[in-house]
Amino acid sequence: MHSKPPAATDPVGNLAADAAVAPPGERVAALRARLNGVLQGKQAVVEHVLTGLLARGHILLEDLPGLGKTTLARALATAIGGRFARLQCTPDLLPSDITGFNLFNQKRREFEFVPGPVFSDVLLADEINRATPRAQSALLEAMAERQVTVDNQRYALSPAFFVIATQNPIEHHGTYPLPEAQLDRFAMKLSIGYPAPEDEVRMLAADLTGDDSSDAAPPVLMPGELLRLQAAVRRLTVAPALQRYMVDLGAVTRAQPEFECGLSPRALLLWQRLAQARAFLEGRSFVIPDDIQAVAAPLLGVHLAALPAAADAVAQQVLDQVPVPTAPPRHAARDAPERGP
Amino acid sequence: MRPEGSRASDSGWLTLLLVALSALSARFAISEPETPWYVPVFLIGSYTGGASFLGAIDARTGWLRRSGPGGTVPAWPGILLGMLLIVAPYAANGARILADTYCRPLEQVSIVALTNFAFFAAALSRIRGSLLAAGAVSFVLVVAALMLGEHPAIVPLTAAYGGLGVAWLATRYWRDATAATQPGRTVRFPRVPVLGLGLLLAGVTAASTQMAQGVPDIWGEWVPASGGSRWANPAALLGVGDGDWVVSGPRAKSTGATDSDHFLESDLPTLYDVLTETYGEPRSPQELQRAIFVDSEQMLSPQGHKAPDSGAAGRRFSIYRKDRSRRPPAAREAADALLYVEGRVPLHLALRVYEHFDGVQWHERAARQAPCSLKVRGPDNSWLWLPERSPGGIFAGTRPHQLRFGRFSSDRLPLPNHSQRFRLGRQVGDHVLRWAVDVLSWASDGILQARQVLPPGTCLDVISFGVDRAALGRSDELRPCPPHGADPCLDVPDALRGSAAALAEAFAHLPRGLPQIEALLDHLRTHCAHDRDATVPPACADPIHHFLHQSRRGPAYQFATAAALALRSLGYPTRVVAGFYADPAGYDARMGNTPIQADDAHFWIEVRTARGDWLAFDPTPGYRTEWYERTWRERIAAALASLGRTLTANPIAAVLGATLSGLIWWRRLWLRERLFTLWCLWWPFQGPEQRICNTLRLLDLRSRVCGRPRPAGRTPLAWYGRVDDPACRVFLGLLYAALYNRGGVVPPCPADRLVPACRGAVRATAPGRLRAALGGA
Structure with a gap:
């Protein structure tokens, strides 16, 4: 499947490709093309969605209604060839509506487990902030550990379990803001935004001539292919200096008084994985600081609870405070900090 | 791993x-x-x-x-x-x-x-x-x-x-x-640490070969010895270093010199006692007369060799001594020291000057008996200036010392050589000054003597000139004098003339002056060993020959005698001096001074210059002649003064130099960028990783020159990727691979691509192009 790498968008890709690690290949390029076809003019958003998918990080889409959040999620689920489930969150949603429940079968005289929508590959949690905190909490275990526990019985979810949640930032009546524990499970918070006028014209024209058969399109990825891609992402090199760089960035967020709570260690793990996924999408076998900075805004936006419009400024504020490591690796390893008295 | x-x-x-x-x-x-x-x-x-x-x-x-x-x-x-x-x-x-x-x-x-x-x-x-x-x-x-x-x-x-x-x-x-x-990771040879270690070892080796002492002493030299705190407790009442309140206050307990015969009533040792304790008692003349078989004309007269009594003790010193009684070495207790020296050591403190040698005994020259002409000067009229001392010539700067009398009885002032001025006590009033002027007289040339014994606790501040060895070598101050019958400092006993001449003859061909003298002294130091317990046998008629060719070991007076007679044979007016040697090894770090014990009693020689100054030389192995060593402050001051003189003498060059310095300072960043560019382009000994990182440093330096330095939080790609040049993009790829890839840049990029890529980036990011790309001022 890894026939040849996609066209690199930075000058590093062609030189540094490592044959030992599989390049993304045509499948990823096709996946990217499929999503770009569905959501026209939003290549950056599509790249972030692909990054989160390959990094096994859940995505929170926060934007106005009608901008294509659900369309994007459905197209992604179709493209990766997995099971898709949609969860329309309402105030009367119960945890058992999410995880599933045990039903007594009178014929067989025993309880049977009826799985909920989390038993899918891609779960679209639409309007997630309309669910009560009690219902939201049902997603915590599923998102973090990819399993649910019902009546003291653990049920493993799909290894490729991937959550795309949406929420509306302007409506506050009847909504329940996501708690920090819930936000910490997400890897990125994205905002799609209005399309450009040209893209809107193209969209209108396509609506007249199109057959609206995106759901019926064949999947791009073969079964199990997504897991292999995710495993390949995990094997990319991250230099110790860059790990230290991320730790320093996390320390900056913890020391800033304007942030209620800084980055958690889980967030740092997600950051590293996102940077690996971005390097993978760029056709590189190792992570560079630009990868870390490229995913900083969506990651910090969700973990520092920043508004979508302020996410870029917050990320830049954090990034400006830590020097990019440019010391040779030999010195960087030697100069690693010691444990002092 | x-x-x-x-x-x-x-x-x-x-x-x-x-x-x-x-x-x-x-x-x-x-x-x-x-x-x-x-x-x-x-x-x-x-x-x-x-x-x-x-x-x-x-x-x-x-x-x-x-x-x-x-x-x-x-x-x-x-x-x-x-x-x-x-x-x-x-x-x-x-x-x-x-x-x-x-x-x-x-x-x-x-x-x-x-x-x-x-x-x-x-x-x-x-x-x-x-x-x-x-x-x-x-x-x-x-x-x-x-x-x-x-x-x-x-x-x-x-x-x-x-x-x-x-x-x-x-x-x-x-x-x-x-x-x-x-x-x-590629492990490189640690060039810089090895080079530094090599330089360190070379420096230590050079220092140890150039200096008389060994490596351990050089380690010790690295620990600075300041010469003490120069602090005095005015209320001290311990006999040693008694404070001014005690010796000169209204209720003084120690009133200085007394009228009684201190030598008889005090149990404090005199120099004679110290020499006797250190070198053994002299043999009696009768015993020598029986033992020495010499010509009747050379037979020593018994009249001049009676056993020394207390009054004449120390005016003569016989090189024939009895065996010293064996006793355990005395502990060097600082509290029982004879003298305490604060200031730079080593230091020779002269107390007796012997000029005439009769083959058996050294005789002190008769005193001048003239009142010494000391001038009272100084801000508080406390300093007594010795005559005929002026800087210049072979003398360099001055050096301060402070001497305190401990358990030592002497009527002579143990002044360092070439003293310029001194004072008694720290807060000396008129009373003490008059006492000092009245009671002092010359005991011999350069030795001041008091009428009374100086009491323990007497404090002596001395400023003396140091002799510049380099200036002495350049001058002709040390030159042989023609034979002169009346000068006892050129007299060699007839019985020893042959041995002294034989020793001197080996150095007669050397250039006259300091090289000849030092060559002779070095020969003595390397040829014979220092041994305080070695004595001349009573039957020996030629102690110099015995010392040089038979025993080849002896105490300090043997070295001094041999050196003095050999130098006299070469025509240098020489005399032997007895006194104390302040050894740097005895420096007491806790008290900040160098205590002088009985073991520090010593003999050395002095050679008279053409101007009449006596220069001290120490022929004994293990003892150093103190030459003047300028302090760092003096060296800096001399360098600044020399620079000032040069600039004053060449005003045009000074103006040009100042202008050039200002230009360099003004354009220092540009100059640094130019030099570093040359380094990156042409310095051949750069590893792949080092070459790439140096190129990045050059780009950072150029961005500073352009007024748009790369912010610390910006990546090189985000900042320098704006330069629209393939060479720059290739270099950035190499840079990232070198910095962040596991295998480094070497496996994917061979050296034949690396060097052109880095040079291409250097040329593509010239300051003008970089300024245009970055949009700076």
Whole structure:
């Protein structure tokens, strides 16, 4: 499947490709093309969605209604060839509506487990902030550990379990803001935004001539292919200096008084994985600081609870405070900090 | 690849423990003898606790360090705090000096400052450089403790330090080895450390071969000896260093010289006693007459060789001595010293001058009997100026010394050679000055004598000229005189004339002056061994021949006699001097002075110059002739004065130099960029990784020249990717691969592509193009 790498968008890709690690290949390029076809003019958003998918990080889409959040999620689920489930969150949603429940079968005289929508590959949690905190909490275990526990019985979810949640930032009546524990499970918070006028014209024209058969399109990825891609992402090199760089960035967020709570260690793990996924999408076998900075805004936006419009400024504020490591690796390893008295 | 059980992360605690051990030993070394053992322990314990607390605060807040481009470095608060801890002891000592209260010797202050810095560096041991500095300073502290201290706890503490130091070094080794042997890392030969170590070893070797003492003494020379604190307790009442309140106040307990015969009533040793104790008693003339078979004409007259009595004792010195009675060497107790010398040592203190030698005994020249013409000068009329002393010629700058009389009885002032002025006491009033002027007279040429015995506690401040060896070598001050019958300093006894001439003949062909004299003295030092217990047999008629060719060992007076007679044979007016030698090895770091014991009684020679000055030379092995060594302050002042003279003499060159300096300073960044560009382009000995990182440094430097420096948070690609040039993009790819890829840049990029890529980037990012790309001013 890894026939040849996609066209690199930075000058590093062609030189540094490592044959030992599989390049993304045509499948990823096709996946990217499929999503770009569905959501026209939003290549950056599509790249972030692909990054989160390959990094096994859940995505929170926060934007106005009608901008294509659900369309994007459905197209992604179709493209990766997995099971898709949609969860329309309402105030009367119960945890058992999410995880599933045990039903007594009178014929067989025993309880049977009826799985909920989390038993899918891609779960679209639409309007997630309309669910009560009690219902939201049902997603915590599923998102973090990819399993649910019902009546003291653990049920493993799909290894490729991937959550795309949406929420509306302007409506506050009847909504329940996501708690920090819930936000910490997400890897990125994205905002799609209005399309450009040209893209809107193209969209209108396509609506007249199109057959609206995106759901019926064949999947791009073969079964199990997504897991292999995710495993390949995990094997990319991250230099110790860059790990230290991320730790320093996390320390900056913890020391800033304007942030209620800084980055958690889980967030740092997600950051590293996102940077690996971005390097993978760029056709590189190792992570560079630009990868870390490229995913900083969506990651910090969700973990520092920043508004979508302020996410870029917050990320830049954090990034400006830590020097990019440019010391040779030999010195960087030697100069690693010691444990002092 | 890290070995099991190795925990490099524990280096911080190990370093703190290492520093604590070294600081404790150093504290024991500089503590007063009566200080209880628990005082240094508690003090260093508090230091350790403070460093731990500081380290914990830093670990929690990180306010003492920051992340730099090359790793973790100290932040400004940390730098300021470290400098404050170093400077504070010196500042406190300076304040004490200004307040005229007790101040510590410089080496003690330095140890305190080093201790402060070592603990501070150990607290900041999360920084690699700080950790290494703490380890290095702890080593310096241990060396200083071994050199300065005599406390019994120092040796076991040093042993513990050695054991812990091995563990520390092993930890460092494993950490660096682990870092160097990561997969894909290329281990390079450590050129810079090896070069530095080689230079250090070469320097030590050169110093040890150029200097008389060995390497251990050179280590000791690295520990500065300031010459003491120059502090006096005005209320001291211990006999040694009695304060001014005691000797000159309204209720003085010690009134200075007394009218009684001190030699008879006092049990304090005189120079005669000291020489007798050190070199044995002289043999009686009768015994010599029976033993020596010489011609009747050369038979010594018994009239002039009666046993020395107390009145004439010391005016003659016989080189025929009885065997010294064997006794255990006396402990060098500082409290029982004869004299105390503060100031630069080695120092020869002359008390007796012998000019005539009859083959058996040296005779002191008769005193002038003329009142000495001392001039009273100085801001408080306290200084007595000796005549006929003026700077210039072979004399360099002055050097101060302070001498205190301990358990020593003498009516002579032990002045250093070429003294310019001196004063008695520290706060000398008119009464004492008159006493000093009235009672002093010349005992012999250069030796001042008082009418009464100087009491213990007499304090003598002396300023003397130092002799510039280089200037002496250039001058013709030391030149042989034609044979002159009336000059006793050129007289050689007939019985010894052959031996002295034979010794001198070997050096007759050398250039006259200092080279000839030093060659002869070096021959004596290397040819014969110093042995205080060696004596001349009574039957020996030619003690010089016996000393030079048979025993080849002898005490200091044998060296002095042989050297004096040989130099006289060459025509140099020479005399033998008896007195004391202040040995640098005896320096007492705790008290800040050099005590002089009976073992320091010594003989040396003096050679008269053409202007009539007597220059001291020491022919005895192990004893150094003190030449003037300029201090760093004097060297800097001389260099500045020379520069000022040069600039004044060449005003046009001065203006051009100032203009050029201003231009260089104004364009320093541009100049640095130009030089670094040449380095990056043409310096051949750059490894792949180093070449790439140097190119990045050059780009950063150029961005500063353009007024658009790359912000610390911006990546090189985000900043320099704006340059629309393929060479620059290729270089950025190489840079990232070198910095962040596991295998580095070498596997994917061969050297034939690397060098052109870096040079292409250097050319593509010329300041003009970079300015246009970055949009700077």
